[in-house]
Amino acid sequence: MREPAKGEQESPADPIALLAAISGARLLCIGDAMLDRFVHGRVERISPEAPIPVLAIEGEAEAPGGAGNVARNAAALGAGVELIALRGEDEAGARLARLAGAGGHLLVEAGRPTTLKTRYLAGGHQLLRTDQERIAAPAPATAARLLAAFEAALPRADAVVLSDYGKGVLSGALAGEAIGRAKAAGRYVAVDPRGSDWSRYRGADLVTPNRRELADAAGAKPADLDAVEEAARALLTRHGLGAVLVTLSEQGMLIVEAGEALHLPAAAREVFDVSGAGDTVIAVTAAAVAAGASLREAAALANIAAGVVVGKLGTAVAQPREIVAALEGRAAADKILPREDALEQVRRWRRNGLRIGFTNGCFDLLHPGHADLLAFARAGCDRLVVGLNDDGSVRRLKGTGRPVQALASRAAVLSALAAVDLVIPFGEDTPLGLIEAIRPDLLVKGADYREHEIVGAELVRSYGGEVRLAPVRPGHSTTATLARIAAPALQ
Secondary structure, eight states: OBOOOTTGGGOSSOHHHHHHHHTTOEEEEEEOEEEEEEEEEEEEEEOSSSSSEEEEEEEEEEEEEEHHHHHHHHHHTTOEEEEEEEEOSSHHHHHHHHHHGGGEEEEEOTTOOOOEEEEEEETTEEEEEEEEOOOOOOOHHHHHHHHHHHHHHGGGOSEEEEEOOSSSTTTTTHHHHHHHHHHHTTOEEEEEOOSSOOGGGTTOSEEOOBHHHHHHHHTSOOOSHHHHHHHHHHHHHHTTOSEEEEEOGGGOEEEEESSOEEEEOOOOSOOSOOTTHHHHHHHHHHHHHHTTOOHHHHHHHHHHHHHHHTTSSSSOOOOHHHHHHHHTTSOSSOSBOOHHHHHHHHHHHHHTTOOEEEEEEOOOSOOHHHHHHHHHHHHTSSEEEEEEEOHHHHHHHHOTTOOSSOHHHHHHHHHTSTTOOEEEEEOSSSSHHHHHHHOOSEEEEETTSOGGGSTTHHHHHHTTOEEEEEOOOTTOOHHHHHHHHHHHHHO
8 A cells, every 4th residue: 555646646637627627417316215304493402201302494405315315415516316225105205306406316115115314403513313115126027127227328328326225226137237238338347235145246447335234234344444455355365356345434534456456635624524426426426437537636635625525514516616615725715706615614514613703894995994893703602604795786876886806806815814704795685585495594784884774683583593782993894995995085
């Protein structure tokens, strides 16, 4: 085993160009799909009935899990994806089918409930997970339908992913049949494995176990990286595999091929939740290989993407802009975000138990008064969101000749300040819609406003939030600054 040489993780191919190329790749994913539900809230007391926390529920979210999350990760990068899986004839199955979209071929099997995993979270921590499922191989007629759907989709795919979560879809002969037919058609095959018997994955180009899954298949827990390599190489030889890519959490990844092994250190900056990180790895790796990358180039990109995903809570995806930001050495996500991306970030912060603050303005020519306001607001929260009027709304509010600086320039200056965590441009004359969507815990405006004049104050107080007035530094305003600049020209 060796460590990558300097610059090798960046690979001979331009990773940003590789990201762009993935948008032309087509993946076919077959395996165990499930519905992941996240119930988040806050805990402020212990139940009088038993020594357990009482969760005050504040919201719920759902996303495709298992093979569905693999498909979702590949689609987030722009790849074309088709998903073949089973679901129950139930409400959870109907919701999973809607979330899977047009690329989801979710066959219904009578008597099989849709696998539903519900996670209860508070302050960024899981309190409890409940699973509703029945683990069983599909009936022979259902297995034949799955294989027929797979064969029909195979000509449209550049690469194939088998996502085995041990729920039964890939049990029996189905995994081997799918691999055999994909290889006969000249397709690259990657497998996310489960269980101790890898013989059903024989002939796959790539298998991507985590450390525990590798130990299950090897029959022993590897003590260090050398032992991980030895176990992976034995399985590679025994089952005729092209390569084994072992995900090792905080230790990164280990690529084991017939010739040598390469260790890629972890790329994560912060780790909130490793749920679904393996789905990201296999999705990005397979999509990148389908786009023409070598395995090492693909794995290096997947390593960066996994580092982005584990910085989020719950099963998540890495967006191209987040991967580019990580590749360029910036934070995992830019501070300047369009509304929907920004609201997703706010939801992640809230699920992690962080207090969200909000203020807004034109911030045309940044001056000490602005800096005081932002510092005051940030001192009262864990994350400060700034709503920034776009050029049209500034013009309507301030008149002809304003703004002096265009939106992009104003946003760039704001995002460079340590007090600011997120900048959201908005085009309305007031930020009320933004405040309604964010529901900040703290709303801040300057003390030159009266409380009844502050847009959103009544709303924030209605759900228990706080409104504060920041002290105003006399003599500092954009209007006054512009007047001083113009004064010599008028003399």
